[in-house]
Amino acid sequence: MLLSFDRVTKFYGPVIGINDISCRIGPGITGLLGANGAGKSTLMKLASGQLRPSSGSVRIGQHAAWSSAAKRLFGYSPDINSFYEELTGREFVYAMTRLYGYPRREARERTERALDEVGMSPRAERRLAGCSHGMRQRIKLAQALVHDPPVLLLDEPLSGIDPGGRKVINDLLARLADAGKTILVSSHILVEIEQLADTVLMIARGRILASGTLGQIRELLEDQPLTIEIVAEPARRLAALLAERPEVRSIEIRDEALIVRTAAPKRFFVELGELVVREGLEVQRLQTLDAGADAVFGYLEGGVR
Amino acid sequence: MSIDVAHYHGWQGPLRSPWSASLAIVRVALIQVFRRKAYWLVLALGLTHFLLVWAMIYAVNQAGQPPEFRQEVLQRLGFAMSRGGEAKNGYLAFMERQGVPVMILLAFSGSLLVGSDFRSGAVAFYLSRRIDRRHYIIGKLGAIGAIVSLLTTIPALLLYFEYGMFSPSLQYWIDNWRSLAAVLVYGAVLAVVLSIWLASLSAYLQRVAPIAIAWATLFILPKPLRTLLTRDKYDYWNLIDPWRDIHYAGRLGFGELKNGEERQFALWAAAFLAVSCAIALAALVRRVRAVDVVE
Numbered sequence: 334m335l336l337s338f339d340r341v342t343k344f345y346g347p348v349i350g351i352n353d354i355s356c357r358i359g360p361g362i363t364g365l366l367g368a369n370g371a372g373k374s375t376l377m378k379l380a381s382g383q384l385r386p387s388s389g390s391v392r393i394g395q396h397a398a399w400s401s402a403a404k405r406l407f408g409y410s411p412d413i414n415s416f417y418e419e420l421t422g423r424e425f426v427y428a429m430t431r432l433y434g435y436p437r438r439e440a441r442e443r444t445e446r447a448l449d450e451v452g453m454s455p456r457a458e459r460r461l462a463g464c465s466h467g468m469r470q471r472i473k474l475a476q477a478l479v480h481d482p483p484v485l486l487l488d489e490p491l492s493g494i495d496p497g498g499r500k501v502i503n504d505l506l507a508r509l510a511d512a513g514k515t516i517l518v519s520s521h522i523l524v525e526i527e528q529l530a531d532t533v534l535m536i537a538r539g540r541i542l543a544s545g546t547l548g549q550i551r552e553l554l555e556d557q558p559l560t561i562e563i564v565a566e567p568a569r570r571l572a573a574l575l576a577e578r579p580e581v582r583s584i585e586i587r588d589e590a591l592i593v594r595t596a597a598p599k600r601f602f603v604e605l606g607e608l609v610v611r612e613g614l615e616v617q618r619l620q621t622l623d624a625g626a627d628a629v630f631g632y633l634e635g636g637v638r
Numbered sequence: 639m640s641i642d643v644a645h646y647h648g649w650q651g652p653l654r655s656p657w658s659a660s661l662a663i664v665r666v667a668l669i670q671v672f673r674r675k676a677y678w679l680v681l682a683l684g685l686t687h688f689l690l691v692w693a694m695i696y697a698v699n700q701a702g703q704p705p706e707f708r709q710e711v712l713q714r715l716g717f718a719m720s721r722g723g724e725a726k727n728g729y730l731a732f733m734e735r736q737g738v739p740v741m742i743l744l745a746f747s748g749s750l751l752v753g754s755d756f757r758s759g760a761v762a763f764y765l766s767r768r769i770d771r772r773h774y775i776i777g778k779l780g781a782i783g784a785i786v787s788l789l790t791t792i793p794a795l796l797l798y799f800e801y802g803m804f805s806p807s808l809q810y811w812i813d814n815w816r817s818l819a820a821v822l823v824y825g826a827v828l829a830v831v832l833s834i835w836l837a838s839l840s841a842y843l844q845r846v847a848p849i850a851i852a853w854a855t856l857f858i859l860p861k862p863l864r865t866l867l868t869r870d871k872y873d874y875w876n877l878i879d880p881w882r883d884i885h886y887a888g889r890l891g892f893g894e895l896k897n898g899e900e901r902q903f904a905l906w907a908a909a910f911l912a913v914s915c916a917i918a919l920a921a922l923v924r925r926v927r928a929v930d931v932v933e
Contacts, residue, residue: 381766401656401768409766416760419673419750420666431662432767434653460673476763486766 334394334406334483334515335359336380341389343375343539350375351386352539358517362510364530365519372539373519374412377488380517381409393484405433408477412488412519414469418462422453422472425461429476440479447475452501466493474502478509485509485516491525503529558582559598563591563605564618571614578604592622659769663777664784667751671785674750677743681789684739688793691715691732692800699804727894729794729821733828734885736790743785744832745853748840752778757844761926771926775837775919782833791825816892824888831884831911838918841925857881872903880914883907 336358343351351372367373378384379391382399396403417425426447430440448454451471461469470490477485485506491499506529510516520526526533527547535542535550543550565571572591575581580597595601598621609616671677698711716731755761755778764774798818802810811818836853843849860879867875876882886895886904895901 378762381762383762383765401770404766404768407766409762411759411762411766413759413762415758416754416763417666417670419670424666424669428662428666429763429767431665432659432764432769434656434658434768436651436654439651 335392336407336484336515336517337392338376338379339390339392341379341386341391343379343384344387349539351379353389354536354539354541355389356534356541356544358515358532358534360510360513360515361531362506362516362518362529364526364533365517365536366521366523366526366533367519367536368521371521371537373521373536374488375539376536377409377412377486377517377519381407381486405480406482407484407486408480408482410470410473410477410485410487410490412492414466414493416461416469419460421458421460422464422468422475423448423457425472426457426476426479430479433480435480443479444475447478448472450478450505451475452498467495467498470494471498471502474505483514485514487516487518489519489521491518491520491529492522499525558594558596559601560622561593561595561598561601562618562620562622563593563616564589565591565609566615566617570612571608574608574612575605580604590618656769656773657776659767660773660777660780663764663774664780667778667781668784670750671743671747674747677747680739680743680746683742684736684789684793687732687735687739688796691797695797695800695804699801727817727820729798729817730824730889730894732797733790733794733821733824736793737828737881740786740789740828740832741853741857743789744782744836745850746846747785748836748849748853749844749846751781752837752840753844753846753849756841756925765926771923775922775926778837779830779833782836783829786829786832787825790828791821794821794825820889820892820894823891827884827888827911831880831915834915834918834922835880838922838925841922872899874906876903877906877910880911883911887911 338354338356341351341354342349354376365373365376375384379386380393380398382391382397382404385399391398393403393406396406420428423444427440427444430443430447431437433440435443445454448457451474453468453471453475456464456468457472459468461472464472470493474487474490477487487506491502494502506516506518510531518526518529532545533547533550534544563571568586568589568591572584572586575591575593576584578601580595580601582594582596584594585592593601608614694711694715698708712728716728749757755764761774764777765771795818798811798814798821802808802814804810835856836849839852839856840849843852857880861881864876864879864882867873867878884907886900887908889895890901890904890908895904
């Protein structure tokens with residue numbers, strides 16, 4: 334099931350929330366990355382039919398996202414922490430299941446399955462007021478799963494979850510993705526998305542900065558400065574040779590390693606290889622230090638400032 | 639992995655109408671109210687009054703009391719004979735007295751029932767489902783209406799049932815069907831007006847203290863104002879007192895209003911309530927529509 338945004342713009346009065354976004358999100362887990370205020374929640378609300386775009390269209394399969402038909406096709410977990418404190422987790426999920434129109438018995442069965450799925454069955458009788466942040470996240474996830482939707486929209490589902498709970502949810506989402514579901518997960522913590530998502534949408538100031546796997550995004554950014562750690566013998570000889578290269582910005586010797594910062598990584602790696610062979614140097618370790626999501630995102634976000 | 643392995647199966651049966659979701663919203667709201675121990679104090683106040691009237695009706699009908707005493711008790715309950723020789727509808731008098739616990743309960747539960755949905759963003763749980771704003775609003779109004787009825791109409795109906803039980807046949811219920819109809823009409827006016835006003839107020843003010851203050855002001859302040867502004871019982875300035883408007887509008891029909899002046903005023907009161915409810919409802923719809931607006 335495809336979730337598609339076609340030239341979507343959303344204004345809040347004079348403020349632009351989402352600016353001409355077009356993308357297609359297919360089966361698997363897609364991470365929606367962005368800092369606070371980047372437009373993640375607006376995008377989630379547009380996808381979940383709570384907002385209509387000022388222009389463009391948002392579709393789930395063939396249906397407009399705000400139509401009644403589309404609302405059966407997705408489960409939504411909003412980014413809120415305090416809700417229905419007087420209800421137990423089970424009562425809350427049951428009530429939410431009833432909103433879909435299931436008869437009582439079916440709603441009870443679905444409630445139990447969803448609670449079991451997120452590992453909350455044994456603690457579902459606890460009132461939400463007494464639940465930890467992580468437990469509430471799981472309850473929210475359960476209520477999004479109850480009607481077995483092909484599309485899941487999860488707004489910051491991992492925030493506040495302990496490592497054990499995170500593993501349960503990551504495993505569950507991976508299983509659901511394997512089952513062919515389309516899952517859009519938003520987060521402002523990049524490591525979470527890096528571990529979880531197959532594809533990443535990076536968003537800032539209401540625009541998509543980049544999309545694809547983190548590796549693909551990285552490859553696209555040939556000119557992004559990169560920091561590389563090289564352990565080689567003799568280190569000082571290599572440092573002297575590298576210092577002559579125009580693409581090298583700085584070299585720092587730290588213990589046995591050279592920390593090299595380059596402005597053109599692709600060219601640097603080609604020339605490093607030639608240099609090592611030509612000079613007969615022995616490279617014991619070579620690794621990039623800032624190829625993670627944080628660095629990529631920081632670089633991309635810097636580009637739109 | 640197939641969906642089956644993930645423990646889910648598709649639902650083959652028919653789904654109920656989205657309007658059934660409104661009932662689920664009412665159910666959740668009632669659970670929320672009854673889980674708060676502080677609210678039980680107010681409910682106990684209403685229940686005590688009900689039990690007192692219940693016991694009085696029982697005593698008057700069972701004990702061989704002299705007529706003067708019986709008349710005295712009936713007067714206290716609001717059932718006494720009027721000067722025209724007609725019995726008053728004591729059930730409506732009972733419902734009006736129940737207005738005190740109702741108003742207290744509503745003042746403090748508005749935030750819980752409606753305000754918190756907007757404050758915390760929980761309204762998203764509803765609006766992302768296959769129900770739309772109409773179902774959500776009707777569910778919330780139904781919840782408030784149910785609380786109002788639980789303290790007014792339902793106990794009044796029980797008292798009517800009790801009174802009839804002392805009749806040797808169905809005669810009391812047959813003879814006094816107008817009293818029953820009047821209870822239902824008055825109860826409906828109370829439930830509709832109070833639910834719309836409270837839901838609108840709570841959707842905007844959201845927190846307990848502002849709602850309680852505004853609610854109290856709405857019902858208490860107009861009374862002294864009315865006294866200052868009016869010279870006549872049926873002066874139009876009396877319309878600014880919502881409790882008085884409900885008193886008259888709820889008595890329209892079924893012979894509760896005895897003279898033309900009263901009936902005329904009741905019509906104006908009903909019109910005033912209808913207009914104010916329409917405005918409040920429009921504001922509520924606007925607020926629910928605007929959940930997305932950045933504030």
